[in-house]
Amino acid sequence: MKSRLLWKLLGINVLTIAVVILIVWFAIDYLAANYFMTLMKDYNVAPTDVNQMFLDATHRSLVWATLATLALAVILSFLLTRKVLTPLSQMTAITRKIAGGNYESRVQISSPDEIGELAAAFNQMAASLRRVEELRKSMVIDVAHELRTPLTNMRGYI
Numbered sequence: 001m002k003s004r005l006l007w008k009l010l011g012i013n014v015l016t017i018a019v020v021i022l023i024v025w026f027a028i029d030y031l032a033a034n035y036f037m038t039l040m041k042d043y044n045v046a047p048t049d050v051n052q053m054f055l056d057a058t059h060r061s062l063v064w065a066t067l068a069t070l071a072l073a074v075i076l077s078f079l080l081t082r083k084v085l086t087p088l089s090q091m092t093a094i095t096r097k098i099a100g101g102n103y104e105s106r107v108q109i110s111s112p113d114e115i116g117e118l119a120a121a122f123n124q125m126a127a128s129l130r131r132v133e134e135l136r137k138s139m140v141i142d143v144a145h146e147l148r149t150p151l152t153n154m155r156g157y158i
Contacts, residue, residue, distance in 0.1 A: 103130035
């Protein structure tokens with residue numbers, strides 16, 4: 001579960017950054033390039049060669065900025081997403097322990113956010129399950145004792 005969710009969240013972040021970069025790219029190509037051409041015409045400079053140089057320089061800068069931004073986004077998204085998913089992985093492991101009958105395990109609450117609230121609720125649920133299990137065992141012992149007493153009396157009469 002952890003790795004799939006990690007890659008989904010990472011993909012969302014990278015896709016968002018890619019869309020923003022494409023928007024910036026088109027804005028520069030269409031808006032800035034047209035404005036640049038207008039300025040060149042106003043100052044009587046041959047716009048074709050200078051415009052192409054402007055676009056080439058801008059595209060080169062955008063490519064490097066894109067690569068740096070994507071690298072930084074991937075690294076930060078990966079680290080932050082792992083930090084968020086670690087308590088969920090811990091809850092999954094403890095859920096398996098509780099399903100196996102170990103009601104003493106608890107999740108470490110590391111933050112007061114939604115994940116921390118989920119961990120607190122999880123710990124409360126585990127404590128309730130432990131209490132219910134203790135009551136069930138106590139009831140079975142009491143029922144067994146209560147049934148033994150009349151059976152012992154019946155054996156004595158027989």
